Amino acid sequence: METMAKDTFLNRKTTLNLGGKLVDLRPPAVMGILNLTTDSFYSKSRTATVEQALERAEIILKEGGQFIDIGAYSSRPGAADVPAQEEKEKVVAAVEAIAAAFPEALLSIDTFRAEVAKAAIEAGAHLINDISAGSMDEAMFETVAELGVPYIIMHMRGTPKTMQQNTSYQHLMPEMLDYFSDKVSRLKKLGVKDIILDPGFGFAKTLDQNYLVMQRLQELDIFELPVLAGLSRKSMIYKFLGEGPEGALNGTTVLNTMALLKGANILRVHDVKAAAECIALVHKTLEQ
Known part of the structure; x- marks a missing residue:
């Protein structure tokens, strides 16, 4: 396992250009979740005001987070729709405040809307995290290329409201690879240089399919x-263990460890300290 993980890091691109600052994802980085919505599936991650967002x-x-992922649209199944203007206003206000208070912070914007992404980057954010990989807003790819920022693309079918009715695959991993191949090719043709892949744990996948993706993560x-x-506190963990999101921290750490051993470069989490410790211990073990 040690050899495989080291080989993965040797072959994989691990640097990102964030506003002229070159960031190396060796060792892997923690992305802390900041939800500007009262509709997130995990109650302790919710922030309702700019003051709470700053806190x-x-x-x-x-706690050791390198990235802060700011989102104002809940992607949980059945979540309420948020108008674009409302999403943009919340995101921009938070970005401006956080960028002023913590200029060293690397700010990611969790949105599938091009206009929200553009406004957030102009307000001081550094990268875009799109759960739909451009499929929910046809202007997103060209917007990312125009902005010249790193772009996280996730594997999903349908929308957050319909994704759990889209879990029928003939061969999940080959279909995921085809999905990313098409997206990456299109983005590179537009001149997008920094692309991050997210296999989309919990999105358009059954519980067993999520664990299949984990088992075969290195195919990416x-x-x-x-x-x-x-993976943070997702239903693939707490439903399997007979818990709720509040009881899923230990399971999250276990799966984060597995993801790191299979070459993950960023852990997106609610519990930053636990993830940072996980990375430190795995990295210490592999460097021996």
Whole structure:
């Protein structure tokens, strides 16, 4: 396992250009979740005001988070729709406040809307995290190319409201590889240089399919691009263990460890300190 993980890092692109700052994802980085919505599936991640967002940002940074992922649209199944203007206003206000208070913070914007992404980057954010990989807004790819920022693309079918009715695959991993191949090719043709792949744990996948993706995560190595693992307190953990989101931290750490051993470069989490410790211990073990 040690050899495989080291080989993965040797072959894979691990640097990102964030506003002229070159960031190396070796060792892997923690992305702390900051939800500007009262509709997130995990109640402790919710922030309702700019002041609460600043408090959450400070915690993320103090606990070892390198990225802060700011979102104002819940992607949980059955979540309420958020008008684009409302999403944009919330995101821009948070970005401006956090960028002013913590200029060292690397800010990611969790949105599938091009207009929200553009406004957030112009307000001081550094990269875009799109759960739909451009499929929910046809202007997103060209917007990302125009902005010249790193772009996280996730594997999903349908929308957050319909994704759990789209879990029928003939061969899940080959279909995921085809999905990413098409997206990456189109983005590179537009001149997008920094692309991060997210296999989309919990999105358009059954519980068993999520564990299949984990088992075969290293098949994404073919793209030689950074990989983000978003496993934090998800139902694939707590439903299997007979818990709720509040009881899923230990399971999250176990699966984060597995993702790191299979080459993940970014862990997107609610519990930053636990993830940072996980990375430190795995990295220490592999460097021996």
